[in-house]
C-alpha cells in the first residue's frame with residue numbers, strides 16, 4: 001500500500017460511529033424533499049431541509065424544468081464564457097438583479113462556487129478580507145484562495161470587527177464578508193452596524209443571502225432588504241438550492257463589479273453553466289415568491305410557533321431569529337445519539353459538529369418550511385423532548 005493509503009486508512013471516525021449505530025450522514029431518501037419524506041419504506045418528518053418555501057415539489061416548477069429540458073436538452077456542455085450561455089441564464093440574471101435591487105447579476109452552477117470564485121477576485125495582495133468566524137465553508141474557501149491579508153472576528157461581535165478594521169491600511173481594499181443568516185445558528189448578521197462601520201472605514205461589504213432569500217424582506221428579497229440597507233451593500237450573493245427549489249447561485253452588484261467578475265471569476269468562466277432544468281426552475285420559483293406572499297407569511301407563523309414551543313419546553317436555542325432553530329447539545333457523541341433517536345421516532349434533523357461549529361457548541365439543526373403544519377411541529381417537538389430527556393440533555 002502507498003503512503004496515502006497508509007495515512008487515510010487511519011481515518012476511523014465514521015466507522016466508529018457506524019459501529020455504534022449512530023452514524024447520521026448520507027441517509028437515503030426515496031421521495032421528494034417535502035415536509036414528509038420516504039426513507040426505507042417509512043414516512044419521516046423532514047426538519048432538516050433548506051427548502052424554506054416548500055417549493056421543491058411544486059407542479060409549476062416541475063413543469064418549467066421539464067419544458068426547459070425539452071427545449072434546451074439536459075446540459076449545456078460548456079462554460080458561460082464560451083458555448084454555455086442560454087437566453088434563460090440571462091433572463092434569470094436580469095430578474096435576480098432587479099429582485100435584490102442591484103444593477104446586474106451573474107448566475108453560477110452552485111452557490112458554493114459563487115463564494116469560492118468571486119471572493120478571491122475582489123481582493124489581492126495588500127488588501128484585506130475580514131470574515132465573521134461563523135461564515136459558511138464556501139466563504140472560508142473563497143477567503144483562502146485570495147492573496148489578501150485574512151482577518152476574522154468573533155461571531156457577530158461588532159467591536160471585534162471594528163478592531164480588525166483599525167488594523168488595516170486606510171488606502172487598501174477592506175472586504176467584509178458575512179452570511180446574512182448564519183446557516184447553523186439561525187441568527188442574523190448585524191447589517192446596520194456593519195454598514196455604519198463600512199462607511200466609517202471606507203470598506204466594501206459582501207453579503208451571503210443563501211438563507212435570507214425567500215425568508216426575509218419584501219416578497220423574500222432577503223435580509224439586506226429587511227434592514228433597508230441594500231444600497232449600502234456592495235455585493236449580494238444567493239443560492240437556488242434553498243428557497244428557490246433548484247440548484248445554482250448568483251452574485252449581484254453594480255455594473256463595474258459585475259463586468260470584472262464576468263471576465264475574471266474562475267468558477268464562472270471555467271465551470272460548465274447551470275442546467276436548463278435548474279435555471280428554468282429557479283425562474284419559476286422566483287415568480288412564485290412574488291405572486292404568493294402567503295408562503296413567507298406561513299413560514300413565519302410556523303417558525304414563531306416552533307420557537308415559542310421550544311423555548312417553553314426548556315430547549316437551549318441560542319439567538320436564532322429565523323426558521324433555522326439550533327437545539328444546543330454541546331457534546332458530539334450525544335449530538336449523534338439524539339439525531340438517531342429522533343430518526344427512529346420519525347423525525348429527521350441534522351447534527352452539527354466541528355468544523356461547522358465550535359466544539360463546545362454542537363447542536364442539532366431544526367429547520368422549517370412554509371408548508372409544515374402545526375400538527376407536524378407538535379409531533380416533532382414531543383418526540384424531541386422525549387429524546388433529549390432520555391440523554392439528559394433536557395431536564
Ligand code: PMP
Nearest residue numbers: 110111112136138183210239241
Ligand atoms: N452559503 C451558505 C451560507 C450556505 O449555507 C450554502 C449551502 N449550504 C452555500 C453558500 C452554498 O450554496 P449551495 O449549496 O447552493 O452550493
